[in-house]
Amino acid sequence: MKAQFITLEGSEGVGKTSNLEYIKSLLDASGIDYIVTREPGGTPLSEALRDLLLGHDYKGMADDTELLLMFAARAEHVAKVIKPALEKGQWVLCDRFTDATYAYQGGGRQLDVQRIEGLEQWVLGDLRPDLTLLLDAPVEIGRERAGKRSEPDRFEQERDAFFNRVRDCYLARAEVEPDRIRVIDASGDLASVQQQIKQIFDPLLAS
Amino acid sequence: MKAQFITLEGSEGVGKTSNLEYIKSLLDASGIDYIVTREPGGTPLSEALRDLLLGHDYKGMADDTELLLMFAARAEHVAKVIKPALEKGQWVLCDRFTDATYAYQGGGRQLDVQRIEGLEQWVLGDLRPDLTLLLDAPVEIGRERAGKRSEPDRFEQERDAFFNRVRDCYLARAEVEPDRIRVIDASGDLASVQQQIKQIFDPLLAS
Numbered sequence: 001m002k003a004q005f006i007t008l009e010g011s012e013g014v015g016k017t018s019n020l021e022y023i024k025s026l027l028d029a030s031g032i033d034y035i036v037t038r039e040p041g042g043t044p045l046s047e048a049l050r051d052l053l054l055g056h057d058y059k060g061m062a063d064d065t066e067l068l069l070m071f072a073a074r075a076e077h078v079a080k081v082i083k084p085a086l087e088k089g090q091w092v093l094c095d096r097f098t099d100a101t102y103a104y105q106g107g108g109r110q111l112d113v114q115r116i117e118g119l120e121q122w123v124l125g126d127l128r129p130d131l132t133l134l135l136d137a138p139v140e141i142g143r144e145r146a147g148k149r150s151e152p153d154r155f156e157q158e159r160d161a162f163f164n165r166v167r168d169c170y171l172a173r174a175e176v177e178p179d180r181i182r183v184i185d186a187s188g189d190l191a192s193v194q195q196q197i198k199q200i201f202d203p204l205l206a207s
Numbered sequence: 208m209k210a211q212f213i214t215l216e217g218s219e220g221v222g223k224t225s226n227l228e229y230i231k232s233l234l235d236a237s238g239i240d241y242i243v244t245r246e247p248g249g250t251p252l253s254e255a256l257r258d259l260l261l262g263h264d265y266k267g268m269a270d271d272t273e274l275l276l277m278f279a280a281r282a283e284h285v286a287k288v289i290k291p292a293l294e295k296g297q298w299v300l301c302d303r304f305t306d307a308t309y310a311y312q313g314g315g316r317q318l319d320v321q322r323i324e325g326l327e328q329w330v331l332g333d334l335r336p337d338l339t340l341l342l343d344a345p346v347e348i349g350r351e352r353a354g355k356r357s358e359p360d361r362f363e364q365e366r367d368a369f370f371n372r373v374r375d376c377y378l379a380r381a382e383v384e385p386d387r388i389r390v391i392d393a394s395g396d397l398a399s400v401q402q403q404i405k406q407i408f409d410p411l412l413a414s
Contacts, residue, residue, distance in 0.1 A: 075269055
């Protein structure tokens with residue numbers, strides 16, 4: 001089968017890092033040639049843009065600027081890493097992609113979703129991931145896993161509201177594109193999450 | 208009259224810097240409140256992006272990346288400097304703006320002009336300069352002013368071809384928008400150029 005472009009999505013505390021390792025072990029076991037990359041980042045320039053976006057030097061940047069920088073990092077990543085790998089037949093396993101822009105900038109920060117759609121069209125044309133794994137868990141679980149007390153203070157309440165919007169946006173996108181975006185219940189233990197991931201990958205790796 | 212958004216354009220060696228000083232003296236003499244700024248740049252973040260764009264660290268960036276970064280710097284500059292100044296009633300005198308993207312990236316580097324138009328629409332909507340002064344001179348004059356010999360070597364020939372495309376693009380844009388883009392013959396001495404600039408500014412400053 002053709003090389004697959006697979007992305008991993010989910011908000012904080014859903015276990016993206018450990019499950020990424022599990023997916024790598026599945027691909028390794030099947031002898032798949034693949035690369036692992038992440039967004040924002042994945043190229044030297046894109047990582048420099050990641051620093052601009054996530055650092056504190058330019059926190060007050062305009063919404064449009066933030067979206068343009070996010071998609072500049074993505075354009076470079078697609079042109080220099082993702083497309084060349086796929087063209088060589090390598091699978092691409094990417095920690096976050098455009099769905100995260102919709103979820104974090106559109107959902108969480110409540111930027112105009114139509115603005116995001118306009119840039120997505122300009123930058124990506126019709127390039128989309130073949131498969132997106134959405135690790136989903138209630139926001140409270142993520143907070144508790146991070147060792148916080150169960151009664152949130154005001155800052156944590158604001159944080160929870162933000163991540164609830166992120167989560168809702170991810171889930172809404174999965175409803176619109178159920179074939180591409182597969183929702184994984186990440187509220188249980190690691191073994192149950194891995195079982196769900198394996199069920200999704202088994203047919204893909206068998207074909 | 209409402210605060211004017213004025214841009215200064217032209218390729219290398221046409222005397223942009225000294226004529227910018229002359230325009231400032233005209234505005235000063237009329238007691239106009241104005242700011243002077245430049246592109247790419249004009250804000251701390253936009254200047255950081257200018258360094259990424261013009262420096263040598265990321266010379267091989269993809270065309271789309273270059274355009275997105277150029278317009279990210281512009282979006283920030285417009286949101287943080289140009290629009291607030293105009294809204295306060297300050298005139299804005301800007302060394303280069305979007306016409307330069309068309310001329311350098313579209314004309315010189317031959318990137319897809321429709322791609323530039325798409326981003327211009329996304330970033331600027333219908334914001335355009337009220338007046339653009341295009342300082343125009345044959346490329347050979349700019350090269351000779353820079354102290355080069357008149358018989359160009361191969362590198363200089365390539366450079367000349369590039370700047371001829373930049374110049375042609377600027378002039379083509381001035382033909383399409385003659386009311387906004389005023390072409391100034393910058394091939395003569397400074398006094399003759401200043402006289403042309405004064406003739407354009409006199410009615411603007413008298414009203």
